[in-house]
Amino acid sequence: MTDRKVRVRFAPSPTGPLHIGGVRTALYNYLFARQHGGDMIFRIEDTDSARFVPGAEEYIIESFKWLGIHFDEGVGFGGQHGPYRQSERRDIYRRYVQQLLDEGKAYYAFDTPEELNAKREEIKNFQYDATTRSMMRNQLTLGLEEAQRLIARGEQYVVRFKVEPGEEVHVADLIRGDVRIMSDILDDKVLYKSADDLPTYHLANIVDDHLMEVSHVIRGEEWLPSAPLHVLLYRAFGWADTMPAFAHLPLLLKPDGKGKLSKRDGDRLGFPVFPLEWHDPKSGEVSSGYRESGYLPEAVINFLALLGWNPGTDQEILSMDDLISQFDLTKCSKSGAKFDYVKGQWFNREYIIHTDNARLAPTFRAILQEQGIDAPAERVEAVVGMMKMKKINFIKELWPLCDFFFIAPTYDLDDKFTRKNWKDGAAADMKALRHLLAGLDDFSIAGQKAAIDAWAAETGVKPWNAWRVCLVGTGKGPDMYELAAFLGKEETLRRMDAALQALA
């Protein structure tokens, strides 16, 4: 088992958009697989026909594509272990359910949901197990023949796993160590329901992981309580020796308050909990996504990777390749992590600063277009380059800081910055500077700098702030030489004239 090829899977249920916690689980699986040269499988667990949501599967695939998490096989990716959609594997499950039935490790049960509910109300802490199954309507109390007669008659039934009490079950967890639990507290879980001819998660999961030769099951902590059941199932099938290793990841918790992170928290606090924007087909409700909110996928990956794991060094900015080489499943933390979305925004800022302007520019260009400004790509790129180190976490925050690049300012003496920097001598200084610039042939940054620095040194005038008033209209913007070079000589002089006229 130790020298088996690493094969992991991410197996969502297509019941809606992919939750950010699920993204992290998938990421950890991906990092682990890549690090060990293994395979990553994409399986769809749609054994609950009632909860199927159209579009969810496509949404999930597109999310991972955006995030840069690649699958080696599975739904939409091909592979030798298909089909990878559980609803298409009915024959397989039926066969294995029958095996358990034949071996007396599972049994038919006919209790209706109403009967079950009645029992749950009648007996506190009712659990369908060794102590109670003798008072229920099942194969054990009815006899096999009667059970088969009922089935032949068309009565609906389920197949339950017969858990033998009195045994201590061990789950070897890569993160938590040896987790022990008494089999007595496990109930006779439903493995298969005749109503839709589909297994439940537990059965399908074990059968598929076995058949797909999954070596490591890396999943959320919410599965830990049922892990002992899974161990028992592997054993019942005789697959104990190839049982995958388990690792249960801590949960993502609410940023404030208590409990696990939910969609509501995102709405309430203003951050996305889904990778992509999601349009609910039933309610028509739209949920925001990281992509549409202006996050770079690398930032999301980096942020998520560090929620529950860290390389043990002070390095926090890690690329996917860094993560793949440094990730260590056994060093994942055991406790849940509150979702620190403010730090997530910081990661985005870091990635914006270190991302090529050419890649950033189209996003900003689209925002400019919304403002009715159609600027050439190179111009937009230049502006992004000058301004992205300002205090922004998202490209869209650039607009209010950058409008003057594209729109000539208006002048207002009530503006704090204008008032402070347009003193008595300002008009005269600007006239002189205008004269100097008008005669300047080389209007490049270097050309301006040489001329103006020399002039400033000679006259003792510090023209920059008043000049900024002319070109920007207030106290923001990049270095003045960069700005003037961007605007060009003609526009620079025009704005200076306008300022002189308005403020003189």
Add this chain to the structure above:
RNA sequence: GGUCCCUUCGUCUAUCGGUUAGGACGAGAGAUUUUCAUUCUCUAAAGAGGAGUUCGACUCUCCUAGGGACUACCA
């Protein structure tokens, strides 16, 4: 209620018996600056509580408290 998991600054975390308990986000202060920023420096900020084990415990054990998950013919 039952079962299991967890517990270091406000938050994410480092420490794998011996440290001035480190880093980052966020917060505050200062310096630099051609505005806004950036950058730099600094400050405040933590071992849930109680018993053990040990020469020595944040680190190991137990108890308590708190938090979380699970407890479906959902995954």
